[in-house]
Amino acid sequence: MAKKMVKVSVILPVFNGEKTLENTIKSLIYQTLNEIEIIAINDGSSDDSSTILQKYADRDSRLKVIDQPNHGVSFSRNKGIASASGEYVFFIDSDDWIDRDTLEKMYRFAKQKQLAFVACGHEEKNSTKMRTEKIEKQNAVLNNSKLYFEYFDALFFQSACAKLFKLNQIQVKFDEQMQLGEDLAFTYSFVNRQSVLGFCGEVVYHVVNQNPSSLSKKYVNNLGSSLEKQYRIWREFNDNHHGFAEEYQRNMIPFGMYMLMTYFSNLNRYDCPLTYRQKLDHARLFYDQHSDWATKGSKLSLNKASIFEKVAYLIIPTGNVGLILTTFLLKEKIRRLKFFVGRFRK
Known part of the structure; x- marks a missing residue:
């Protein structure tokens, strides 16, 4: 029997995620889209993450576990990209989870509209904001830069998560030298080469941001170089999308x-x-x-x-x-x- 084509490769970096990891994995293995692979990169975890990953890998052959010394999230995601065999890749963090039909609806929308990039709705449970923020819009094909701005919050450009990226169009990998903003740099570098973007508002990616020791809340040494890289990529995006730049500058x-x-x-x-x-x-x-x-x-x-x-x-x-x-x-x-x-x- 011929092996089924992998439609979506889910890339899941894991570092000491034992408290939330099972919920993340369950949201993936029970997806209505069956033709997926889940590439979990265990990035030198010292807690029980490895045991949890292996337990679910033994139950579901679609879950592949890569163990490595701690190299950081960008190295792990690049390892996942290099190991992926799907038509699209989808990044998820080990704190987060997705609706059961997320991958199926996003993949179907991408194929119907012939899109290399599709973002989906997201909500963020963020204890520093003391409320759950949910951003939703209707399905849309965004074919001009003014629409990019209209959907700016929903597209969630500052994160690589909650998106499908066509694997064969990923030319720029995650910058392993950046200590902050590597998601933004990766996402903008990808969409900067696209003339049309997609948004699938039928499903939601759930961001759980309640860890006080997460990188975004810790001091980052030598942050300046990462900010300068973000700014250069941002300027390039604006130079290529004048309608977006005009709306952004006004608002x-x-x-x-x-x-x-x-x-x-x-x-x-x-x-x-x-x-x-x-x-x-x-x-x-x-x-x-x-x-x-x-x-x-x-x-x-x-x-x-x-x-x-x-x-x-x-x-x-x-x-x-x-x-x-x-x-x-x-x-x-x-x-x-x-x-x-x-x-x-x-």
């Missing part, structure tokens, strides 16, 4: 300012080893080198900005690094308080 805080906000937030993470004087010196040097990022947008509407973003938008262009750091320290204290309160909310 959103400039991307460069977001990069500065990320840098200042990083200096105030709970595990940052720097003294206040060192933080001040780092912040002043980075700001001086990227002062053009602090430029306000022209005729910018701040209707979609949060209160803190509006405050940051006003104080960052002043160049008063001491005031900026103090403001972001306060933000971090509030975020941590909301996290611990949010963890125990019912």
Whole structure:
């Protein structure tokens, strides 16, 4: 009997995910789309993740486990891409889960519309925001850059998850040197070569963001180079999609300012080893080198900005690094308080 074609290769990096891993795996092996493979990369886990993976691999031959020393999520995803045999790849994190018919509906939509890229709806259970955020829109074929902006939040470009990528069109892999923003860089690099994108709003990817030690909440050393790479890729995307760029500039805080906000937030993470004087010196040097990022947008509407973003938008262009750091320290204290309160909310 001929072997069935693999329609979707699901790539699942795992690092110490024992508390949520079973829920993630169950959401995959019970998908209504049967022609899938699940490539789980056990990235040097020291907890019970390996045992859990092997238990389900023994039950379902579609689950393939790759064990490796800890190399990080980008290395693991690249290993998954190299091992994939599906027509499309789909990335999922070991905290998250998907609806039972997610892969079937996304694959069917991609084939019907002849798309190399399809994103789906997503919701995020984020304890630092103390609520579940859900972003949904109707199915759509996005064939111009203004539609890209209309669906900007739903497309979830900052994550590689909740998307189908056609395997034979992946030319740029995950940057293993980036310590933050590698998802954004990968996704933009892929969609920048597409003239048409797809959105499947019939299904939902469920993001569970409640781990206080996740990379996005820890201090990242030498963050500047990763931010500069993100900015270059972002500029390339904007240069190729003028309609998107125009809408973004009218409605959103400039991307460069977001990069500065990320840098200042990083200096105030709970595990940052720097003294206040060192933080001040780092912040002043980075700001001086990227002062053009602090430029306000022209005729910018701040209707979609949060209160803190509006405050940051006003104080960052002043160049008063001491005031900026103090403001972001306060933000971090509030975020941590909301996290611990949010963890125990019912």
